[in-house]
Amino acid sequence: YQRxxxxxxxxxxxxxxxxxxxxxxxxxxxxxxxxGTYILVSEEIVNDPNVSVSFITQPMGKVxxxxxxxxxxxxxxxxxxxxxxxxxxxxxxIYTHAMNLFYNRSFQQALELFQERETMGMPPxxxxxxxxxxxxYINKPPGNDWNGVDVxxxxx
Numbered sequence: 001y002q003r004x005x006x007x008x009x010x011x012x013x014x015x016x017x018x019x020x021x022x023x024x025x026x027x028x029x030x031x032x033x034x035x036g037t038y039i040l041v042s043e044e045i046v047n048d049p050n051v052s053v054s055f056i057t058q059p060m061g062k063v064x065x066x067x068x069x070x071x072x073x074x075x076x077x078x079x080x081x082x083x084x085x086x087x088x089x090x091x092x093x094i095y096t097h098a099m100n101l102f103y104n105r106s107f108q109q110a111l112e113l114f115q116e117r118e119t120m121g122m123p124p125x126x127x128x129x130x131x132x133x134x135x136x137y138i139n140k141p142p143g144n145d146w147n148g149v150d151v152x153x154x155x156x
Contacts, residue, residue: 023067024042024065024068027067027155028042028065031063031065035060035061035074035076035125035126036124037060037076037124037125038076039076040074040076041057041074041075041077042074042075043072043073045075054080054081054082055077055078055079055080056077056079056081056084056089056092057075057077057078058091058092058095058099059073059074059095060076060124061073061099061126062074062148062150063150063151064149064150064151065152066152066153066155071147071149076124087120087121087122088122090120091121091122094117094120095113095114095127097113098114098117101113102134102148103147103148105137105141105142105146107133107134107137108134110130111134111135114127114130114131114134118131
């Protein structure tokens with residue numbers, strides 16, 4: 001739900017967009033610092049057919065942003081598909097598969113793919129954290145209530 005609010009007088013108008021999508025976009029902009037990315041978008045954007053055929057994306061994690069209760073998967077926009085190289089395309093596919101394995105608790109397989117992706121050059125900034133988590137979870141698996149969601153207590 002989005003609403004445009006008009007305020008001001010006839011000689012000066014000020015428009016503001018309000019609503020949940022705008023709030024989420026603001027939170028995702030701040031999360032770029034956490035993930036070391038430039039452009040993050042939500043799962044809803046990635047699932048848009050116009051986006052999925054035009055851009056290379058990769059999941060960065062599942063988060064519950066401050067002020068929300070439900071998680072959203074956030075994605076890094078890497079490049080336009082038409083301008084990209086096979087290295088970026090294949091790297092995003094490997095990383096996406098590794099993240100899916102991670103969330104399905106296949107930590108050894110995820111670790112191997114994260115390590116493979118790391119050797120391809122220009123890996124995501126959070127790959128070291130994911131490798132460390134996989135190693136920790138291989139040694140001591142998380143409890144049955146683990147869902148991999150990062151609940152953020154602060155605005156980024």
